[in-house]
Amino acid sequence: MTTTMQPKPTIKRGNVALVLFPNSDLSSAKTRPALILQADNLQTGLPQIIVAMVTSQMFRAGHPSRVTILLNSLEGQQSGLLTDSVVMTDNLATIALSAIYRVIGSLPTPDIDEALRHTLSL
Numbered sequence: 001m002t003t004t005m006q007p008k009p010t011i012k013r014g015n016v017a018l019v020l021f022p023n024s025d026l027s028s029a030k031t032r033p034a035l036i037l038q039a040d041n042l043q044t045g046l047p048q049i050i051v052a053m054v055t056s057q058m059f060r061a062g063h064p065s066r067v068t069i070l071l072n073s074l075e076g077q078q079s080g081l082l083t084d085s086v087v088m089t090d091n092l093a094t095i096a097l098s099a100i101y102r103v104i105g106s107l108p109t110p111d112i113d114e115a116l117r118h119t120l121s122l
Contacts, residue, residue, distance in 0.1 A: 011049060011100060013040050014109045016079050020099040021053055033080075034095075035087050035107060037116070049100070052112075053091040056083040064118040065090035067111045080105025089115040 011017065015036040022029045034051035054069075061068045067087040070076045076084070081104070089112065116122070 014106050015103045016105045017103045018101040047097045048094050050094050053088045054085050056085050061086045065115050067115050089119045
């Protein structure tokens with residue numbers, strides 16, 4: 001019996017994916033949603049990608065570096081998220097491509113871009 005490996009789905013900027021996201025102490029990690037931030041076709045030659053943490057802890061909302069995603073909005077419905085959430089562009093990580101489990105949805109990037117400009121003072 002021959003088994004074929006499924007190709008890894010194409011990961012694009014703006015995708016929401018379930019990933020193994022490192023904790024700030026870098027000694028542990030947990031599976032959570034994250035937003036793919038890295039430019040498409042960056043071609044660094046490294047098997048890694050830059051992501052932003054997504055949290056359901058709504059008390060973290062309200063900062064210019066964070067974008068609130070409500071499930072009852074069009075963005076929320078396209079995100080694949082299960083609860084109202086906050087994209088935290090002030091909590092970024094570079095993860096291995098192998099730490100991406102699957103894409104669950106997508107988010108438009110204009111609000112994300114504005115939050116990133118605030119985070120990085122661009």
